[in-house]
Amino acid sequence: MTDPNAPHSLCTCFRLRKLARQVTQRYDRELAAAGVNLNQYSILRRAARTAQTVSALAREIGMDRTTLSRDLKPLVAAGWIEQISSEEDARQRLVRIKPAGKRVLERAQPLWRKAQDDIDARLGATGVNALHTHLDRAMARLDAQ
Numbered sequence: 001m002t003d004p005n006a007p008h009s010l011c012t013c014f015r016l017r018k019l020a021r022q023v024t025q026r027y028d029r030e031l032a033a034a035g036v037n038l039n040q041y042s043i044l045r046r047a048a049r050t051a052q053t054v055s056a057l058a059r060e061i062g063m064d065r066t067t068l069s070r071d072l073k074p075l076v077a078a079g080w081i082e083q084i085s086s087e088e089d090a091r092q093r094l095v096r097i098k099p100a101g102k103r104v105l106e107r108a109q110p111l112w113r114k115a116q117d118d119i120d121a122r123l124g125a126t127g128v129n130a131l132h133t134h135l136d137r138a139m140a141r142l143d144a145q
Contacts, residue, residue, distance in 0.1 A: 023119060030115040034108035039071060041112060044097060044105045047081055051096040054083075080104055 009015060027038040036044070046052075046060055058068040072095065075081040080101030086092040097105070120128050 026119060027112065027115040030111040031108055034104060034111055036104060036108055040075060041105070041108050043068070043071060043075060044080060044101050044108070047095050047097040048102060048105055051084070051094040053086070053092050053094055057095050075101070 024038050027041075031037060031041055034041075042061060043057070046057060052060075054068055054072070055065055058065045061068065063071070072081060072083070076083065078100070080098055082096055082098050083093045084096055086094050123131065
């Protein structure tokens, strides 16, 4: 008889992606009330800090540039983000949040916090700290290729 708590796969990628989907779904459920999903919220948050190139924003988020460019289109269409020419290099486009995007972010922040608090409560402080430590260490080791 197999253990019902045993992992269904020894594949690290499968397990991480499954966990990521579970966590993302929790955030998405909460953020839906603000009209955004977790990916859009993440882009808006980072764009609100400072205008930056698509490449720099993609690196910060951990996305490839092409995927981020595709994900920016609905945010631009909604009037939440704009892409402007860089003053230093007109060939470079900077991503900048617009006032409407700031308002969406203000509505979404407490919803994000609610999802974050729920996950923290379910995993416990020790579990969250251990998870973050392991994830940060794994990302640093894999990034060091």
